Amino acid sequence: MPDTNQAKPAGSLGTFAGVFTPSILTILGIILFRRMGYVLGEAGLVQALVIMLIANTISILTTFSLAAIATNLKVKGGGDYYLISRTLGLEFGGAIGIVLFLAQSVSIAFYCIGFGEVVAGLLPMESIDFSNHDNSGDIVKKIQAAIKIRKEAQAARIKALKEKAKLDETSKKAKEQGIKTKPIPKTDVDDKT
Secondary structure, rough: OOOOOOOOOOOOOHHHHHHHHHHHHOOOOOHHHHHHHHHHHHHHHHHHHHHHHHHHHHEEEHHHHHHHHHOOOOOOOOOOHHHHHHHOHHHHHHHHHHHHHHHHHHHHHHHHHHHHHHHHHHHHOOOOOOOOOOOHHHHHHHHHHHHHHHHHHHHHHHHHHHHHHHHHHHHHHHHOOOOOOOOOOOOOHHHHH
């Protein structure tokens, strides 16, 4: 009977977690959901289908090429760059590695823009009058008022701390001289310090 308690070797994600899940997450990314309606509206149904067919063909050819390269050697850390640099040489690997890095950077920017669009769609925007171009001044005034209130609160807190320190010093001098004083009441400042 085989030992079922045998642990998987570290670093082996398997087909589902290592290949299928990252590929599907990339394919079903923000571009497919947020830009498909735009492409369909601008290009029309037939041209949108042609665009999808061309993109699918490029993806399939790339997958076949990568699968042929990957079957020749054991894949280690580095993913695509590791495979290409070991198969085609360091010159091609370096050039393609830079392109892969730039592609990843652009995809991150797309995901950030898509996230911002989704969040903006969830926020109530009816209260903002976009026809009046002076709204930016209103926002600046609100930010300035918030900063002013914050500075006033900090100044009041510093003043309260100085007064407390003065009372503590007076109380300490009175104790040294043997004079009985009333206990200093606790304030908000005591809790924050």
